[in-house]
Amino acid sequence: MTATLRAATPLDAGAVGAILHGFNRDTAWMPKLYSEAETISFASVMIDRGWVRVAECETDRQAERETVIGFIARDGAEICSLYLTPDAQGQGIGVQLLEEAKAQSSVLELWAFEANKDARRFYVREGFQEVARSDGARNEEGLPDVRLRWQRGVAA
Numbered sequence: 001m002t003a004t005l006r007a008a009t010p011l012d013a014g015a016v017g018a019i020l021h022g023f024n025r026d027t028a029w030m031p032k033l034y035s036e037a038e039t040i041s042f043a044s045v046m047i048d049r050g051w052v053r054v055a056e057c058e059t060d061r062q063a064e065r066e067t068v069i070g071f072i073a074r075d076g077a078e079i080c081s082l083y084l085t086p087d088a089q090g091q092g093i094g095v096q097l098l099e100e101a102k103a104q105s106s107v108l109e110l111w112a113f114e115a116n117k118d119a120r121r122f123y124v125r126e127g128f129q130e131v132a133r134s135d136g137a138r139n140e141e142g143l144p145d146v147r148l149r150w151q152r153g154v155a156a
Contacts, residue, residue: 003069003093005100008052010044015068016052017043019083026086029115031141046073051080053100055093072097079110082119098126106152114144123148127155 008016017040024030024039034042046052051073056066070084070093079101084093101108111134112119124130132147139145 003055003057003088003091003096004066005053005055005096007050008047008054008071010047012052012054012068012071013040013044013047016047016054016071017041019068019071019085020081022085023083027116029143030113031143033140046080049075051075053097055084055088055097057088069093070097072101074101074108077105077107077109079108082110094122095126102150102152108150110148111139111145112148113141114146120146120148123150126150129154 017036020043021034021036021039024032024034025036043052053072053074054068055070056068069088071081072079073081082094082097098108108128109131110123110128112123114120114133128148128150130146131149134145134147136143136145
């Protein structure tokens with residue numbers, strides 16, 4: 001699957017929020033803290049701050065329609081979110097979003113939930129190293145998490 005990356009616009013808030021809410025809804029270990037409308041509102045805030053890049057794929061060549069299939073939200077060196085639709089996972093789209101972020105920064109950091117083994121495995125495979133752990137007291141979900149860091153020129 002080939003994706004085009006671009007800056008998110010306010011009209012992308014629904015798609016970005018739906019992707020984020022879908023992960024929460026479909027992940028058994030995640031506490032259900034927010035409605036889909038609240039999550040879309042949060043996505044709108046991230047987009048308004050200029051943090052979000054979306055990945056989209058062409059869904060209808062004749063109508064030239066694009067569909068958002070993933071996104072990364074980044075505040076400087078901090079990756080706040082990187083999520084894909086289930087159909088886009090395993091297609092290299094997450095790597096594509098991450099590679100673009102790496103090209104723009106010499107250091108990237110993020111927190112990943114300890115229970116999110118797939119995400120942690122993905123980041124380690126992409127050169128991130130674990131640098132800290134938390135018992136979850138600092139996040140609103142109350143879940144233990146892991147701090148991961150990537151630095152250009154540092155081997156994992």
